[in-house]
Amino acid sequence: MKITKACDYAIRALIELSRAEEGRVFLRHELAEITNAPNCFLGKILQNLAHCGILLSVRGRNGGFRLGRLPSQITIYDIAIAVEGKIAVADCLVDTAVCADIDSCKIRSVWNDLQAAVTEKLKGISIEDLK
Numbered sequence: 001m002k003i004t005k006a007c008d009y010a011i012r013a014l015i016e017l018s019r020a021e022e023g024r025v026f027l028r029h030e031l032a033e034i035t036n037a038p039n040c041f042l043g044k045i046l047q048n049l050a051h052c053g054i055l056l057s058v059r060g061r062n063g064g065f066r067l068g069r070l071p072s073q074i075t076i077y078d079i080a081i082a083v084e085g086k087i088a089v090a091d092c093l094v095d096t097a098v099c100a101d102i103d104s105c106k107i108r109s110v111w112n113d114l115q116a117a118v119t120e121k122l123k124g125i126s127i128e129d130l131k
Helices: 005-019 030-035 039-051 076-085 110-121
Strands: 055-058 064-067
Touching: 005 030, 005 039, 005 064, 030 039, 030 064, 039 055, 039 076, 064 076, 076 110
Parallel strands: none
Antiparallel strands: 055 064
């Protein structure tokens, strides 16, 4: 598993949003400037976060993005899933068709344990913890 630039930008943007006064709405280009993310790329990331309810997309003249949940209720795991989809330390944990030896594999239980530890760790860190 690798944390991609998209996930990194998402976390940075959410930290900035959590530091703002309650109800403050940010334009995409403001967040792009603050996080040093490419504007269009960040726009796609923000839409994914909004689709998952992590952000609210506010339309209109005073529109933009704001948090959709309390910072304490947004975990790094939630963000990774919203941005990356399924996350796994080994491909065989997501798609058993990638391994011809899935039934006799001796290392798969190690990957499962590692996956559980990574998931637990990511679920234990919230945006509130990082702001």
